[in-house]
Structure formats: C-alpha cells, structure tokens
Amino acid sequence: MISEKNIEKIFETLDIEDIISDFVTLKKRGSNLLGLCPFHNEKTPSFSVSPSKGIFKCFGCGKGGNAIQFLMEHENFTYPEALKYVAAKYNILIEEAPLTREAEEERKERDSLYIVNEFARKFFKESLLNTGEGKSVGLDYFNNRGYDQDTIDRFDLGYAPRSGTALKSAALRSGYELERLKTLGLVSAKEFDFFRERVIFTIHNLSGKPLAFAGRTLSTDKKTPKYVNSPESEIYVKSNILYGLYQARQTIRAQDRVYLVEGYTDVISLHQAGITNVVAVSGTSLTQGQINLLKRFSNNIHLIFDGDSAGMNAAMRSLDLLLEQQANVRTIMLPEGEDPDSIIKSIGKEAFLTFLEEQNKDFLDFKLSVLPEAQSEDPFERTKAIREIVRTISLLTDQLNRSLYIRKAADRFKMEESVLVDEVNKALKDKIWKEKGRRQREKEREERNEVQTSSNETEEGPIVSAKREAAIEQRDFFQERALIEVLLKYGNEKMENGQSVYEFAIANLEDIADNIEDKRVKAILQSMKASHSKKGALDIQSLVGHPDSGVNKLVVDLLTEEYSYSENWENRWNIILQNQKPPDENFTQETEQVVISLKLRKVRRVIDQLMKDINKKIEDQNPASVDEQLELYMELKSLERQLAEKLRTIIYS
Numbered sequence: 222m223i224s225e226k227n228i229e230k231i232f233e234t235l236d237i238e239d240i241i242s243d244f245v246t247l248k249k250r251g252s253n254l255l256g257l258c259p260f261h262n263e264k265t266p267s268f269s270v271s272p273s274k275g276i277f278k279c280f281g282c283g284k285g286g287n288a289i290q291f292l293m294e295h296e297n298f299t300y301p302e303a304l305k306y307v308a309a310k311y312n313i314l315i316e317e318a319p320l321t322r323e324a325e326e327e328r329k330e331r332d333s334l335y336i337v338n339e340f341a342r343k344f345f346k347e348s349l350l351n352t353g354e355g356k357s358v359g360l361d362y363f364n365n366r367g368y369d370q371d372t373i374d375r376f377d378l379g380y381a382p383r384s385g386t387a388l389k390s391a392a393l394r395s396g397y398e399l400e401r402l403k404t405l406g407l408v409s410a411k412e413f414d415f416f417r418e419r420v421i422f423t424i425h426n427l428s429g430k431p432l433a434f435a436g437r438t439l440s441t442d443k444k445t446p447k448y449v450n451s452p453e454s455e456i457y458v459k460s461n462i463l464y465g466l467y468q469a470r471q472t473i474r475a476q477d478r479v480y481l482v483e484g485y486t487d488v489i490s491l492h493q494a495g496i497t498n499v500v501a502v503s504g505t506s507l508t509q510g511q512i513n514l515l516k517r518f519s520n521n522i523h524l525i526f527d528g529d530s531a532g533m534n535a536a537m538r539s540l541d542l543l544l545e546q547q548a549n550v551r552t553i554m555l556p557e558g559e560d561p562d563s564i565i566k567s568i569g570k571e572a573f574l575t576f577l578e579e580q581n582k583d584f585l586d587f588k589l590s591v592l593p594e595a596q597s598e599d600p601f602e603r604t605k606a607i608r609e610i611v612r613t614i615s616l617l618t619d620q621l622n623r624s625l626y627i628r629k630a631a632d633r634f635k636m637e638e639s640v641l642v643d644e645v646n647k648a649l650k651d652k653i654w655k656e657k658g659r660r661q662r663e664k665e666r667e668e669r670n671e672v673q674t675s676s677n678e679t680e681e682g683p684i685v686s687a688k689r690e691a692a693i694e695q696r697d698f699f700q701e702r703a704l705i706e707v708l709l710k711y712g713n714e715k716m717e718n719g720q721s722v723y724e725f726a727i728a729n730l731e732d733i734a735d736n737i738e739d740k741r742v743k744a745i746l747q748s749m750k751a752s753h754s755k756k757g758a759l760d761i762q763s764l765v766g767h768p769d770s771g772v773n774k775l776v777v778d779l780l781t782e783e784y785s786y787s788e789n790w791e792n793r794w795n796i797i798l799q800n801q802k803p804p805d806e807n808f809t810q811e812t813e814q815v816v817i818s819l820k821l822r823k824v825r826r827v828i829d830q831l832m833k834d835i836n837k838k839i840e841d842q843n844p845a846s847v848d849e850q851l852e853l854y855m856e857l858k859s860l861e862r863q864l865a866e867k868l869r870t871i872i873y874s
C-alpha cells in the first residue's frame with residue numbers, strides 16, 4: 222500500500238494535461254483542452270480536459286475523472302498501479318505502507334497463485350525448448366504451424382510431458398505447496414499432473430501475468446479431448462478473459478478494430494502473419510463481461526467464424542449480445558471447412574486482409590444471407606424472416622442507427638418502410654413494457670418490505686394531508702445534489718460575513734446532517750469534512766479522486782454541469798427564479814437558496830414523521846404521552862415558517 226503522504230505528493234505533482242497528452246492529442250480551447258475521446262469512437266472531439274479543475278470529461282460517452290482515473294481506465298491499471306506510474310513519471314520516490322492484515326493475507330494468496338502459475342509457465346516452456354520429448358513432439362508441432370521463436374515467447378507456448386508427475390515433482394522440489402497446485406488445477410485430486418502430453422497455451426491477464434493454461438492433445442485418439450483448460454480459480458474467471466488480449470491490446474487501440482476468432486491457434490497464426498489485433502473467446506461462449514472488456518479498447522468488433530453450423534450458431538448468439546451492448550459489429554463468415562489459420566497459410570496476409578475487407582457484413586446482410594426464410598417466396602416463411610430482422614433491429618438503442626437499418630431492411634424485403642417502423646416500434650414497446658413491468662414488480666417488492674417495517678401504521682391523522690404526503694414521498698436527491706454542486710463550485714469562496722461557502726453551509730445544516738439520504742452525497746460530505754479539518758479549506762482534487770466510482774462520477778458530473786440547478790429549481794421545486802444572474806456572480810444567493818431549501822425539506826420530513834407518531838399515540842388512547850412531542854412539533858413548525866419566509870426573501874430579493 223502506498224502511504225497517504227506519497228499519494229498526496231503524487232497528486233500535488235501530477236499535471237493532468239501532461240499525463241493525458243501521452244495518449245491523446247489535445248488542442249487548446251478556451252481554458253480547457255479538447256481532443257478525440259480514447260474511450261469511444263468519434264470524429265469530432267468531445268473529450269475535454271480542464272487543467273484548472275484537474276479533471277477530464279467526455280461529453281460523448283460520459284467518462285470522466287482525474288488523471289489517475291484516466292490512467293486506470295485507459296491503461297487498465299489498478300489504483301496503486303496508476304499511482305506508481307505517475308510516481309515513476311515524475312521521479313517521486315514512494316515507500317509503501319503496510320497493508321491491513323486481511324488485505325495482506327488476501328494479496329499474499331493471490332500473489333502466491335500467480336507465482337505458482339509463473340513456475341508452471343517456465344516449466345512448460347523449458348519442457349518445450351530444452352527436453353528431447355518437448356522438442357520432438359511439441360516444438361515440432363508449433364514449427365509445423367509456422368510459429369517462430371518470437372511468437373513462442375510472446376504467447377508463452379509450452380509443452381506438458383507424458384510422465385504424469387513431472388510438474389508436480391519439480392514444483393514440490395522447488396518448495397511450492399501441493400494445495401496451491403491443486404487450487405490452480407495444475408495437479409489433479411489424485412495428485413497427477415493435470416496437463417499431460419499436450420502442447421500448452423498460456424492465458425494471460427492484461428498485465429501479462431499467467432492466469433491459466435490450455436492444453437491441446439496431439440494424439441489422434443478420438444476419446445481424448447482436444448483441449449483441456451485450467452479450472453476457474455480466484456485469479457481466473459473465464460467469463461472476464463479474452464485470449465490474446467494482452468498481446469493484441471495496443472494494436473486494437475491503434476487500429477480501433479478487433480477481430481474476434483474462435484480458437485487459440487487462430488489468434489497465434491494471425492499474429493505470426495502480422496495481424497495482431499485478434500483475440501479469441503476461450504472455453505465459453507461470448508459473455509457480457511468479455512464484451513465490456515473489449516469495448517474498453519475498441520467498439521468496432523469484427524466476428525470471424527467458420528461457416529459450419531456450430532460456428533454459425535455461436536456467431537448468431539454473439540451477434541445479439543454485441544448489438545445489445547451497442548458494439549459496432551461486422552461479421553465475416555469463412556468458407557466451410559476453413560479457419561483463419563488455414564486461410565492465411567494458403568493466401569498470405571495481404572490477400573487475407575483484402576478478404577476481410579470484402580467479406581465483412583453488417584448484421585442485417587448477414588442475417589439475410591443465412592436465414593433460409595429470407596429468400597423464400599412463401600409469404601409465411603418471409604414473415605418469419607422479417608420478424609427475426611425486426612427483433613434484431615429493436616436491440617439497437619441508437620435511434621438513428623435503427624432507422625438506417627429499417628430503411629435498408631425495407632429495401633431488401635421490398636416493403637413499405639412505415640410498415641417496418643411500426644413493427645420495430647411494436648417490438649420496442651414490448652421490450653420497454655416488459656422492462657417497466659420488471660421495474661414495477663421490483664418497486665412493489667421494495668415497498669412491501671418498507672410497509673412491513675411500519676405495518677402498524679393505520680390511516681394518517683387529520684394533520685398530514687395526502688398531497689403533502691405525496692410531495693414528501695419524493696426522494697431528496699435533487700436537493701442534496703444541489704448542495705454538493707454549490708460546495709464543489711464555490712466551497713472555498715468567502716461570503717459577506719467572512720465565512721466560506723462550505724462553513725456557512727455546514728453551520729446551517731449541522732442538525733440535519735444525519736438525514737442526508739443519498740449515500741454518495743454522504744460520502745462526499747464526509748470527505749469534505751476531513752479535508753476541511755485538515756487544511757482549513759476544501760480540496761476538490763481529492764474528491765475527484767474518490768475511490769468509489771459512483772461518488773467520483775457524481776463529483777465530475779457536477780463539476781462539469783453548467784447552470785443545471787436552475788432547471789432543477791423549476792422542475793423539481795416548482796420555484797421560478799426571477800432575475801437570475803450567472804451563478805458565478807451569484808454564489809451567495811445560490812448557496813443560501815440551496816442550503817435553506819434542503820434544510821426546509823428535511824425539517825418537513827421530520828415534522829411529518831413526528832405527526833405520524835403523534836396520531837398513532839392518540840389512536841392508541843395514550844394522549845398524555847404526546848405532550849413532549851407536541852412541543853417539539855410546535856418548535857419545528859415555527860422553524861419551518863422561518864425557513865420558508867427566508868427562502869421567499871432570497872428568491873424574490
């Protein structure tokens with residue numbers, strides 16, 4: 222763990238412009254810098270960096286944060302990795318503080334799994350390159366495939382010998398624990414080597430550490446499974462891993478395109494031939510986690526698959542999932558019986574690239590070409606095909622995209638566009654309806670739970686009106702959020718009485734601090750309190766770097782939002798602002814409004830709760846016990862009146 226002091230030093234030293242410029246070309250635009258967003262595909266720049274606020278924000282895809290978060294997102298660093306990167310860049314020496322015991326244990330366990338896998342990786346490689354069996358069986362196989370030493374190194378290819386205990390013995394001799402070998406699936410429950418007489422493919426994480434292995438048999442015996450894989454472990458979760466991404470990630474980003482193929486050898490053969498933006502789904506069908514991972518590098522995903530029925534079915538499934546995740550997906554079907562490996566061997570890199578360019582189809586052309594019903598003259602069959610196309614189009618959330626495909630489909634089916642629009646709209650409504658139903662059921666479930674906790678409540682007494690109750694029912698998020706917005710923007714500004722905006726707000730809101738509902742708002746207030754008591758002022762930078770991504774996102778959104786409060790005021794609070802000045806000139810008034818409104822709302826909530834309690838006691842024929850509460854009620858009512866009056870004065874002043 223990096224010490225608090227070092228983290229502070231890193232944040233003080235780093236220059237966000239300097240850091241992001243290493244990855245994005247930025248141009249000056251007013252006080253900000255503008256560039257093409259590295260997180261989504263765009264032609265006109267919407268990626269903005271504010272050196273004075275120390276944040277970046279993309280107005281296209283919504284990503285935002287500070288320099289450290291940029292590095293975490295862009296380079297797939299963990300938080301400490303990003304800090305270390307910056308420390309190295311600016312020559313900041315860091316001494317690491319000790320971890321808590323639990324974290325230490327956990328890290329030790331994970332580290333030791335990586336260390337054992339690293340031992341296995343070396344063992345397999347040694348066996349491949351420096352043993353008679355490895356050379357004559359394994360290396361011979363790889364050489365026949367055309368893999369040179371560079372490729373073997375880059376992909377950590379190896380060989381698992383026939384013996385059955387060679388790895389286990391070597392590992393135990395070197396002091397590794399049998400239990401860990403078992404956890405990783407390198408040694409079976411019966412204590413034999415799991416991989417025997419197989420060539421080995423190492424599966425890496427994004428920083429190149431060995432997570433797992435796959436072994437391919439060279440035996441022609443039909444009963445032997447062709448591939449076996451390491452089981453999942455604490456460090457290896459199949460659904461979040463793509464084979465080859467470690468080796469491919471830079472080219473994918475540079476070319477803004479990735480080829481998704483079926484097998485390990487497809488990936489390696491294409492790399493060997495010089496096409497290096499290729500990855501494979503290993504050992505599962507494509508998952509949402511894998512798509513999200515891929516989309517961090519490029520949204521342009523080209524599916525390459527065999528034309529046999531198994532390949533086609535897998536492609537159909539992947540296609541829907543990719544479209545749902547809004548990937549820009551193209552499909553490339555290979556001639557039956559061919560795979561990327563065989564094709565590139567026979568025609569070479571350039572011809573293969575041309576083939577990929579010429580053969581790639583969007584989902585509509587692909588489905589039309591493979592749905593037998595689409596070619597049929599039988600209206601019943603054609604309707605089936607149209608339904609399928611309509612269903613697929615309705616997966617697209619982008620409206621422009623949808624209408625482009627509707628036009629195209631109408632053209633292909635030679636039918637009125639409006640008919641298809643209707644059909645797609647029906648499918649969409651259906652989808653939304655189902656989604657709404659699901660949400661509604663969830664909400665009802667939540668409400669039932671809430672009611673159970675206060676099920677003794679009967680009808681409300683005369684004092685709480687139904688309308689008032691409904692207004693109170695709304696959550697307080699908008700007001701709480703407005704408070705944070707004001708504090709972020711003007712927290713350190715001085716008000717007329719010499720207090721800072723932050724000090725004014727906190728002094729006025731102290732008694733309702735416990736009533737803040739939103740967790741993120743609470744977390745932000747806590748961080749502000751810590752930084753204020755330490756430095757006597759707010760440190761907005763440390764908030765932008767908040768480790769909770771929800772908190773951080775809220776901070777960045779609020780910092781980059783302009784004039785947002787006025788809309789909230791009008792829509793949410795039914796208050797029209799008169800003679801509104803630009804907020805920067807007007808921070809005193811804005812602060813007072815926000816603070817008093819929030820306080821008023823919280824006071825009203827307390828009053829209502831109090832009223833419910835009082836009514837209940839009266840119903841229970843226990844009126845004597847309410848005296849104290851009634852007194853409090855009167856006090857709060859008077860406070861409510863004062864606050865409401867103050868708010869009116871501020872607004873109409």
Ligand SMILES: [Zn+2]
Pocket residue numbers: 258259260261268279280281282283284
């Ligand atoms: Zn973006």
